[in-house]
Amino acid sequence: MVRIRLKRIGSIKRPFYRIVVIDQHVRRDGRPLEEIGYYNPRTDPKELKINTESAVKWLKVGAQPTDTVEALFKKGGVYDLLKA
Numbered sequence: 700m701v702r703i704r705l706k707r708i709g710s711i712k713r714p715f716y717r718i719v720v721i722d723q724h725v726r727r728d729g730r731p732l733e734e735i736g737y738y739n740p741r742t743d744p745k746e747l748k749i750n751t752e753s754a755v756k757w758l759k760v761g762a763q764p765t766d767t768v769e770a771l772f773k774k775g776g777v778y779d780l781l782k783a
Contacts, residue, residue, distance in 0.1 A: 703757060703764040705738065706731065715739050718749060718768060720757050733757070738771060749775040 700723045707727065709715035716738045719731035735757070736749035754777045758764070764772060772778055 701732070701757070701760075701762040703735070703754070703762050703768050705765070705767060706734075713741060715741070718754075718771065720753075720762055736775075747771060747775055749777060751775070751777050751780055755781050 701720060702723050703718065703720050704727075705716040706719045706721070707714055707716055717731075717734050718736040718738060720733045720735060721729065721731040725731075733753060735753040736747070738748075739746040749772070754772065758777070758781055
């Protein structure tokens with residue numbers, strides 16, 4: 700199964716995440732099928748960038764987002780585009 704999840708990059712105590720499409724059985728920092736955005740929780744306000752076209756494409760073909768990514772998609776307006 701293909702999942703949309705976060706891939707942690709950055710140094711110790713300075714997290715930075717990429718939103719990636721990856722096979723379910725690949726490790727957290729393994730090679731993704733596609734990178735569709737990033738999330739930086741350390742800035743104020745928190746920085747979120749999503750390639751909405753790619754996200755909608757992967758959701759339509761059956762990729763399942765994790766709970767955290769689903770919350771980020773709601774903030775980023777991805778589900779609004781999916782319904783349209």
